[in-house]
Amino acid sequence: MISYDPLFVTLEEKNVKLIDLITDLKFSKTTGSKFRKHASVQLTTIEKICKYLDCPIEKVVRIE
Structure with missing residues (x-):
């Protein structure tokens, strides 16, 4: 199972809201x-988030 819990923790640590990330990176609401x-989302999407947040992939997604 895919978990984006690390993303939500990272967003909070960096004081960024999910809606801001979606808007800034021009992601769809979907x-x-x-x-x-x-x-599941495309790996290129994860890559863009990692670059935007300046963090490793482990701070965005976890496989449980």
Whole structure:
């Protein structure tokens, strides 16, 4: 199972809201919804988030 719990922790640590991340990176609302539902997204999406937040992939996604 995919978990974006690390993303939500990282966002909080960096004082960034999910909606700001989605807006700044020009993601669709569907992509934002996938994070809340812990659904699969493309690896390029994860890469963009890592670069935006300046963090390793482990701070964005975890496989349980």
